[in-house]
Amino acid sequence: MSARLARLAARVASGEITAEKRIRGTFDRLMTGESGPDRVNAFISFDYDTTVAQAKRVDADPSLRTGVLAGVPIAVKDNICTIDSPTTCAARIMANYRSPYDATVVRRLRAAGAVIMGKTNMDEFALGSSTEHSAFGATRNPRNLEHVPGGSSGGSAAAVAAGFAEASLGTETSGSVRQPASFCGVVGVRPTYGRVSRYGVIAFASTLDQVGPMAQNVEDAALMLQVIAGPDAYDATTVDMEVPDFCAHIGDGLSGLVVGIPREYQPEGMDPAVARSFAEAIGVMRARGATIRDVSLPHTDLALPTYHAIASTELSSNLARFDGVRFGARVDAATPSGMQALTRGRGFGAETKRRILMGTYILSHDPALLAGAARGRALVTQDFLDVFAAGIDVLFTPTTHAPAFKLGAQLEPYEMYMSDVLTVSAALAGIPAISIPIGASHGLPIGGQFMAAKWAEPLMFRAAAGLESALL
Amino acid sequence: MIDRAMVRHLADAARIDLAVEEVDRIADQLTDILDELGVVRALGEADGAATVDTVRSDTMHEVEPPMQPLRADVPGADALIGTAARFAPEVRDGFFTVPLLPSHGGDPA
Numbered sequence: 001m002s003a004r005l006a007r008l009a010a011r012v013a014s015g016e017i018t019a020e021k022r023i024r025g026t027f028d029r030l031m032t033g034e035s036g037p038d039r040v041n042a043f044i045s046f047d048y049d050t051t052v053a054q055a056k057r058v059d060a061d062p063s064l065r066t067g068v069l070a071g072v073p074i075a076v077k078d079n080i081c082t083i084d085s086p087t088t089c090a091a092r093i094m095a096n097y098r099s100p101y102d103a104t105v106v107r108r109l110r111a112a113g114a115v116i117m118g119k120t121n122m123d124e125f126a127l128g129s130s131t132e133h134s135a136f137g138a139t140r141n142p143r144n145l146e147h148v149p150g151g152s153s154g155g156s157a158a159a160v161a162a163g164f165a166e167a168s169l170g171t172e173t174s175g176s177v178r179q180p181a182s183f184c185g186v187v188g189v190r191p192t193y194g195r196v197s198r199y200g201v202i203a204f205a206s207t208l209d210q211v212g213p214m215a216q217n218v219e220d221a222a223l224m225l226q227v228i229a230g231p232d233a234y235d236a237t238t239v240d241m242e243v244p245d246f247c248a249h250i251g252d253g254l255s256g257l258v259v260g261i262p263r264e265y266q267p268e269g270m271d272p273a274v275a276r277s278f279a280e281a282i283g284v285m286r287a288r289g290a291t292i293r294d295v296s297l298p299h300t301d302l303a304l305p306t307y308h309a310i311a312s313t314e315l316s317s318n319l320a321r322f323d324g325v326r327f328g329a330r331v332d333a334a335t336p337s338g339m340q341a342l343t344r345g346r347g348f349g350a351e352t353k354r355r356i357l358m359g360t361y362i363l364s365h366d367p368a369l370l371a372g373a374a375r376g377r378a379l380v381t382q383d384f385l386d387v388f389a390a391g392i393d394v395l396f397t398p399t400t401h402a403p404a405f406k407l408g409a410q411l412e413p414y415e416m417y418m419s420d421v422l423t424v425s426a427a428l429a430g431i432p433a434i435s436i437p438i439g440a441s442h443g444l445p446i447g448g449q450f451m452a453a454k455w456a457e458p459l460m461f462r463a464a465a466g467l468e469s470a471l472l
Numbered sequence: 473m474i475d476r477a478m479v480r481h482l483a484d485a486a487r488i489d490l491a492v493e494e495v496d497r498i499a500d501q502l503t504d505i506l507d508e509l510g511v512v513r514a515l516g517e518a519d520g521a522a523t524v525d526t527v528r529s530d531t532m533h534e535v536e537p538p539m540q541p542l543r544a545d546v547p548g549a550d551a552l553i554g555t556a557a558r559f560a561p562e563v564r565d566g567f568f569t570v571p572l573l574p575s576h577g578g579d580p581a
Contacts, residue, residue, distance in 0.1 A: 100560070305509040316486065323487070325570050332574050337487060339573060345489025353488055354498055357479065358505060360486045365478075369509060372516025375524040382525075413501055414508050 005072050005166055005220045009113065012058070012071035019071030023055035023115050026073040030117060030164040038145060042158040044078045044136045045085050046118025054084075054115045067113025069227060074109055075165035077156050078119035079126055080211065081200035082106055085116075089202050090134035091124045093347025094328045103200025104235065105169060105211050105228040112227045117165045120155030124349045125319065126176055126204045128152050129419035130405070133351045138407060143185055144443055147404040150180030150419070153214070157184035160214050167215040167224050173205050174307050175399075175423025177212040178435035182399035182447025185437045187221045187464070188214045190423075192454045193430030194239035196225070197232035205314035206237075208307075208427050218436060218465040222246040225457065244458050254466035255289030257459075260392035264300035265422055271402035277439030277446045278398045284470045285396070290463075295392060297383040299376070303425040306376030308417060309362055309369050310428075316359030322347065354413065381429040388453040394463045397422055399435040399447035422449065432457045434464045438471060474502040 011017050027048060033040055058064040058071050065071075076082060079089045081099035088094045106116065123133040131139040131154025139154045141147040142162035149158040153170025157180035160168050170177040172190045181188025189212045196211045203209060213224030226247070231240045261282060266275070286292050324330040324343030331342040348356070362369050387395065400422060405411070426433040431454050438448035448467070452460035479499045483490045490498070515524075562569040572578025 302512065302515070305512045308505070309509055309512055320486075325573075326568075330571070335575050336573055339575075340487040341483075341489040344487055348488065350494075353490070353494070354501055356486050356488065357482045357498060358502055360482045361474065361478070361502065361506075364482075364485065366506075366513065368516035369506075369513040370516065372512040372514065374526045375515050376512050378524050378526040412504070414505055 003219045003223075004216060005069060005223050008072050008166060009068055009070040012113070013066045017071075019055040019058040019065070019113070019115060020052060022071050023051055023073055023117075026117065026163075026165070027051055033162050033164055040142050040145070040158050040162050040164075041137055041139045042120055042155045042162060042164055043075070043118045044088055044090060044121050044134075044155070047085065050084050051115060051117055054110070058113050058115060064111075064113040067111065068223065069109060070113030072114050072167070073117045073165045074114045075117050075120050075156055075159040075168035076106060077122055077153050077168070077170050079122060079171055079202040080106060080169060081202070082116060082119065085119055087119065087202070088136070089125050090122045090136055091347065091349065091352070092135040092329065093322050093343065095135065097328050099200065101200060104197035104232045106200065108228050109169075114227075117159070120153070120159050120168060122155055123152035123351070125202070125315070125352050126152040126171060126173060127315070127351045127355055129176075129179055129416050131155060131180070132407065133349055135349060140407065141184060141404050141444075143445060144404070146406055147444060148183065148407050150183035150404060152176040152180075153188075154180045156214050157181050157186055157188065160184070160186045160216060167213060167220055169224075169228070170212055170214050171201060172210050172212050172427065173208045173311060174427045175420040177214060178399050178423045178433060178447070178449060179419055181214055181435045182437075183404035183445065185440070185445030186214050186216060187218055187437075188212060188435045189221050189225055190426060190433045191225060191229065191457065192432045194237055195229050195432070195455075195457070197228075197235040197238050199232055199234035203318040205311040206318065207314060208311060218434070218461055218468050219247060219250055221434070222250060222461045241455070246457055246461050249458055249462045250465045252462050252466075253288065254285050254463065254470065257290045257463055257466070258293060258391055258393045259285055259290045259463065260293050260295035260387055260395045262295050262297045262300070262387075262395055262397060264297050265397035267401055267421065269401065270398070271441065273439070273441030274398050274400070274402060274446050278448060281438045281448050281467060281471070282396065285467055288466065288470050290466075293392065295387050295390075295395070297380075297387065297425065299379040299383050300425060302376040303380050303428055304417065304421050306373045306380065307420070307424045307428060308358075309373035310377065312355045312359035313362050313370065314359070316356045316363065319348075319352070319356055351413070377428050380425050384425070384429045384431055384451075384453070393452070393459055395451040396463075397449050397451070399423065399449040403441050403444035403446055426451045430454060432460050434460055436464050436468050438467070474499050474506065
C-alpha cells in the first residue's frame with residue numbers, strides 16, 4: 001500500500017504507461033462517480049480537455065515525464081488558484097473568478113509531473129466542518145453517501161477516498177484537512193506554519209492557514225509534502241530552511257519513540273467506537289516498542305474559543321477584498337457603498353456573513369476578547385513547548401470525537417465548531433500534525449492524530465507510518 | 473447580548489446587506505457564540521500581562537534562525553504585471569481596469 005505515488009510515477013517514467021492513458025482512465029472513474037443520483041459531488045469544476053492536455057504535456061516533456069509525480073492524478077481544493085480553471089472558494093461571489101496565475105503549491109506539483117484533475121468542493125471560504133456550506137451543493141462521504149465527508153476540505157478527502165484522484169491538496173485553518181481525512185478514511189497532513197507557501201491560496205485567517213496534502217497512505221502524503229514544501233519568495237511567512245527528506249526515516253518503526261497521550265484529549269461524549277480504536281492503537285504502539293507516557297496539556301479547553309476569536313477577526317479583514325470592484329460578482333446600486341452591501345449581502349452565504357459580523361464585533365467592541373485570545377494562544381502554545389522539551393517525541397490523540405455525522409444534521413453553529421476541538425490546538429501552536437485511519441464503526445472510518453514539535457515532520461511521519469503498518 | 477440594532481450597525485460597518493429575518497437569526501447566534509467565548513474574554517480582562525508571555529510563544533515569527541527570507545533590496549518589475557497584461561480584459565499603466573460603477577457614469581448591469 002505504501003509509496004503508491006512513487007510507483008505510479010515510475011511506470012510513466014519507464015514508458016510502461018503514458019500519463020495520458022492513466023489520466024483518461026482516472027477521468028472515466030471520476031465522470032462515473034460524479035454523475036447520477038449517487039454522485040459524491042467532490043468536485044466544483046473539472047474539464048476533460050484541460051486535464052488531458054496536461055497529461056500530454058507530461059508525456060512530451062522528458063523533465064516532467066521523469067518527475068516524482070509523473071502522470072499522477074491530483075485534486076486541488078477550490079480556494080487554491082489554478083490558471084487553467086475557475087477558483088471559486090465554493091462561494092457565489094466568486095463563481096466566475098479565474099486566477100491569472102498558479103498558486104506556488106500548484107506550480108510545484110505541475111513541475112513534478114502531476115496532473116490536476118479538477119477543483120474540489122469545500123465549505124464556502126473554508127468556513128465549516130461538513131462541506132455542506134457550499135454554493136455548489138454538499139459533498140457526500142464516499143464511504144456512506146448519507147454522511148458528510150467532513151470539512152472544509154471535504155471534496156479533497158472524498159476525491160481520494162473515491163479514487164477520483166490518487167492524492168489531493170486541502171487547506172487547514174483549524175483542522176480542515178485532518179477532520180475530513182478522518183471522516184473519509186484517508187491520510188491528511190497539517191505542516192508546520194511556514195513550511196508551505198500560501199501564495200495563490202485565498203486567505204481566511206492568515207496566522208493559521210496552511211496547505212496540506214491528503215493521500216491514501218502516510219508515505220504518499222510525505223512525498224506530496226516533499227514536493228510542495230520550502231521557502232517561496234512570494235510568501236514572506238515561509239521559512240528559509242532546507243526541507244528535510246520526509247521519507248528518509250519513515251520506515252524506522254515505532255521502537256524507541258516516546259509517545260505522549262494527552263489526558264485532555266478524551267472529552268466527555270466521545271463515541272465508544274472511537275475510544276476503543278484509540279485504545280487499541282495505543283496498545284499496538286506499545287507492543288511495537290514505543291514508550292507510552294501520560295501527559296497533560298492543561299490549557300486545551302482554551303483552544304477552541306481562542307481560535308474562534310482570532311479566526312473571525314482575521315476573516316473579517318481578509319474578506320473585505322470582496323467588494324464588488326476587484327473580484328467576482330457585482331450587484332449594482334445607486335451608490336458605491338450600496339453596491340458593496342448588496343454584492344456582499346447576496347454573494348456571501350449565511351456562515352460567511354455570521355463570521356464576518358462576529359469578527360467585526362470583536363474588532364470594534366470587544367477588546368478584552370481580543371487580548372484574551374492572544375494570551376490563550378500563548379498558553380496553548382506553551383503547553384506544547386513544555387511537553388516536547390520534556391522528551392516527548394510525538395503526541396497521539398483521536399482526530400475527532402466521533403465518526404462522520406449525517407448529512408443535514410443541522411448542527412447549531414457552535415456544535416459544528418466542536419468538530420475541530422481535537423485539531424485546533426496544533427493550528428494555534430503552528431505545529432505539524434497528521435491524521436491516519438485507525439479503525440471503523442459501521443463502515444465509517446475513525447482517525448488517529450499525531451502531533452510533533454515545529455519542523456519535526458520527519459518524526460511525525462515515522463510514527464504515523466509505524467502505526468499504519470502495524471495496523472494493516 | 474447582541475441585539476438587532478447592534479447587528480444592523482455591524483452589517484453597515486462590514487458592508488453587508490441583510491434581510492430582516494437574517495438580522496434576527498444572527499443576533500441570536502452571535503449572542504450564543506460570544507457566550508461560549510466568555511472564558512477567553514475573562515482571560516483578557518484579568519491582569520495577565522505579567523504572567524502570560526505572548527512573545528515567546530508567537531507561532532508566526534521565527535525571530536531566531538531559521539528566519540523568513542528577505543528579498544534583495546533592489547527595485548525590479550512586478551512579476552505579476554506581464555501576466556496581468558496577458559490575462560486582464562483591460563490594462564492601463566500596468567493596472568487592471570474595472571467596470572465603472574453606475575454612480576460614476578457606468579452602465580447598470
